[in-house]
Amino acid sequence: MDKIRILHTADMHLGASVSNFDYEKNNIRKIEIEQTAMLIFDKCTDVDVVLLAGDIFDSGNCSERIAEMIIQKVCNLKNVHFFLACGNHDPYNSTIIRYIRKNAPDNFHVFTPDFQYITLEQLGVRVYGASFESNYCEKSLVDVKIPCDSEYINLLCIHCELTENGKSIYNPVSLSKIELLGFDYAALGHVHSFSGIKRTGTLTYAYPGVHEPNGFDECGKKGYLSGFVSKGFADLTFINCAKREYVDDYIDISDIITLSSLVRAVSEKVTDANIFRYTFTGLNRIGADINCDFISSYANCFYISLVDASYIEEDFASLCDDISLKGLCAREIVNKLENAGPDEKKNILKAGRMLFNILEGKEDGVDY
Numbered sequence: 001m002d003k004i005r006i007l008h009t010a011d012m013h014l015g016a017s018v019s020n021f022d023y024e025k026n027n028i029r030k031i032e033i034e035q036t037a038m039l040i041f042d043k044c045t046d047v048d049v050v051l052l053a054g055d056i057f058d059s060g061n062c063s064e065r066i067a068e069m070i071i072q073k074v075c076n077l078k079n080v081h082f083f084l085a086c087g088n089h090d091p092y093n094s095t096i097i098r099y100i101r102k103n104a105p106d107n108f109h110v111f112t113p114d115f116q117y118i119t120l121e122q123l124g125v126r127v128y129g130a131s132f133e134s135n136y137c138e139k140s141l142v143d144v145k146i147p148c149d150s151e152y153i154n155l156l157c158i159h160c161e162l163t164e165n166g167k168s169i170y171n172p173v174s175l176s177k178i179e180l181l182g183f184d185y186a187a188l189g190h191v192h193s194f195s196g197i198k199r200t201g202t203l204t205y206a207y208p209g210v211h212e213p214n215g216f217d218e219c220g221k222k223g224y225l226s227g228f229v230s231k232g233f234a235d236l237t238f239i240n241c242a243k244r245e246y247v248d249d250y251i252d253i254s255d256i257i258t259l260s261s262l263v264r265a266v267s268e269k270v271t272d273a274n275i276f277r278y279t280f281t282g283l284n285r286i287g288a289d290i291n292c293d294f295i296s297s298y299a300n301c302f303y304i305s306l307v308d309a310s311y312i313e314e315d316f317a318s319l320c321d322d323i324s325l326k327g328l329c330a331r332e333i334v335n336k337l338e339n340a341g342p343d344e345k346k347n348i349l350k351a352g353r354m355l356f357n358i359l360e361g362k363e364d365g366v367d368y
């Protein structure tokens, strides 16, 4: 066969706790993260090889119920070849992986901690991989003494950190070495954001990232990779499948004069399914106190958090007579303000506030 159809997913972290919201919404998200995972398994129907690049389970003690859901899906897809390379969260010797190894059907292969390959003769494919044995792995799991056979399409499935200096506690893998070994596609796991579909020489490689986000450190579109691999070539597409997206952004409120326009500005930015965090920056001309709870109560979305990091136009002039370091600073600020243009004025006021926060022993808060 000159090309095969693959699906590549990783870092589902099934069974992970969700604690960003209230009780009810945490539960909704927990269910959604599982549902999307099952939906990806449903998308495997027409696929030849499914590559699961580790951290599919968030912990080795993940509930058997979740393992059973996956096993059921795999049982219903007898013609699809599933490969799991265990990661640092769900290592080979953990309870959940033992359960999978004992109960999964023959078309689900779990790689051992020793680098190995499985040949699928009818497809002309070799799938190479290895699993984390425990939570850390300082020595590369890729055995460079086992090169690829160019008669086959060679796939690598591995949970790792790409590095050329060999230093990582999460399976250091050298990209240049795996390229030299002759792989056509390397299905990687560990990094939670999509790397893009990368290419070096005849090797294509990618981290798909998580399938559903679980925090503001996982913003943007989330999903899995699907497409074709042939000798020296891969045609893969990132499929955005997450039910919700985390958005973490800033709103400069300098041109907003009334509270109602700020409420409107926030409402216009949000979409109902998503999860937002907006930080207000710039000059606050609305009033000293921006009530974030009040503004968020008007935003129609799954969740919103508002942070006020705006600054007010302070009366530094009234502090100029102070016989102290503060007075000295105030005089300097006022002097600078007198000679500044409007844009520069903003920065001076902002810098002035930061300086006074330090002098007054207050925390500066958000860096914008």
Ligand SMILES: [Mn+2]
Binding pocket: 055, 087, 088, 089, 159, 189, 190, 191
């Ligand atoms: Mn990991």
